[in-house]
Amino acid sequence: MAGEDIIGAVYQAVLDGEEDAAGKATTAAMEAGLDPMRVLNEGGAKAIRLVGERFANFEIYLPELMLSADAMKAMMNVLLPVLKRQGTPQSRKGRILIGTVAGDVHDIGKNLVSALLAANGFEVVDVGVNVPSNRFLDEADKVQADILALSALMSTSAYYQEEIIKYLVDSRQREKYFVVVGGGPVTPEWARQIGADGYGRTAQDAVKLCEELMRLKRSQSKPEQTLVFA
Template structure:
């Protein structure tokens, strides 16, 4: 890789580590102008930064503010870099789509939004339905947008039962096999996922990205 590009990618990486949204936007604009490969800048620059922050977060050496600001910087950069990609239909099809929301009866949005942000910072197309999402609405939106993943978030143990209703709704609408259901939130667990018939469980935002990426890896291998 030529030195100039290497330095440029490192600048992108640092902008994310520093949570500097403006710098990330400036670099992304520069990349588009200079004709750099957008995927390369996203994958080898911005996303490396957020991965590093994710590692630090797991180790307990960085916290929510750094993670959120870093993810915001990545998102801002990606949205500029993606413009040329999204103009072509083929490009749009390449982004794995995710629908996410907090379950009916639960208005907690911190964890859910963090997962959404991290997924989109890692190159997923995320449709965030918000909080207190009616079970029917999850099904309706899944039908409309045909996502690869449907992510259900819950913090209240009392309302997480509603996740069962979403899964039943998906079965009735013949959508269950067309997507993977991922559950998360403080009271969720692998055994909860199994119990309600969900496909995947993620412990936190970082693991949600890993789990989704691993799943895509499996799917492409099967093909």
């Protein structure tokens, strides 16, 4: 297969949300000696932009978005080691650990944010729902997250967002991560009250918020107050 065809296969696999096909096409691209940045930009990134646009226009829905995000991850899992070996700066915007806090089994909002973040180039580690605070922190440490994204859909579970931030403060680890919060009962006032770094009202807001936080991180800065994207 010619280079154009292989990149076309990567593009199509991500567009169609075919995880296995995306991994295989990307592997074929690397075996054919193609430039990984070209595969990324003309293949997966191009496709995922279109997926994002279609979702924003309600031409496709959450399942398609999730599947394309998974396909994008499969592509990146092949490309990243190659980029690292080449010494090419990694294109991922940042590493985000996301989950729904303890006592809360709601997943749809978290899945939407997770998929949109991945579609926008973030490396997303999704730890699922009903995640105890200590597990959140263990996982954040393990994956060396830049941002903790805490979702809650109940007023009784939103308290765990506060608990996690308080634990980070008390254990003198608050500077290690940015912490952002969202979900049904979560408001900008709540985010400010508990000392979160940011609040996103919608999934699109969450993406903008994380982009801004990573911009601040790259400039070795931090928000002076809770950033609100609403």
